[in-house]
């Protein structure tokens with residue numbers, strides 16, 4: 001988790017094109033062929049040979065794209081699609097491409113209705129497979145932009161309350177599951193109303209932005225900060241036991257933010 005909205009954990013780095021693909025295929029030779037093609041094209045590929053293993057991998061890792069065979073036992077590709085779409089706690093949308101030997105329109109329709117985003121007939125042509133993956137990445141990039149906007153406070157460009165409501169329970173669950181400490185600090189700007197009253201809201205907005213920028217620089221990469229509302233902020237500090245933020249983090253944030261914020265008057 002980045003301290004402030006930007007690239008989320010697991011999001012591809014546009015520069016290096018690090019997209020994570022989970023390839024599910026029960027035929028070993030096919031699996032190796034497609035895996036090699038994808039790896040050669042720059043994708044980070046993990047594989048599974050049955051639906052249940054794929055679901056297990058999806059629940060513990062983040063994948064951007066799932067490519068699945070249709071004909072598998074005991075769980076076929078269409079059932080796998082449905083099961084993936086039923087998972088509600090995935091970090092982001094998983095784009096699903098189904099590889100199928102089925103040629104009937106009714107089969108294709110059934111694949112889409114099961115939750116697939118695209119399909120490719122076997123044997124998959126290299127160029128077509130990569131082109132369809134590229135089309136899927138365009139959809140995922142748009143989804144990531146929408147996600148980023150929906151969880152960012154437009155005024156001060158840190159996480160908003162919506163993100164806090166969604167992400168904090170996940171972080172608490174994760175801390176419990178791995179028995180790791182997690183600290184949460186609620187911070188408030190003293191006398192903020194006076195700044196708005198005496199200097200106007202445009203100055204108040206600059207003070208909020210200045211605070212958010214300084215607070216963000218005092219955080220580690222795994223920490224994050226959200227605007228709770230008004231001049232209230234929540235700091236989430238994974239792997240941090242309570243005494244530590246009391247001793248180090250909160251006072252440090254206070255010192256950094258006690259310096260004056262330069263604000264331009266309108």
Ligand SMILES: [Mg+2]
Nearest residue numbers: 026069071072
């Ligand atoms: Mg098969």
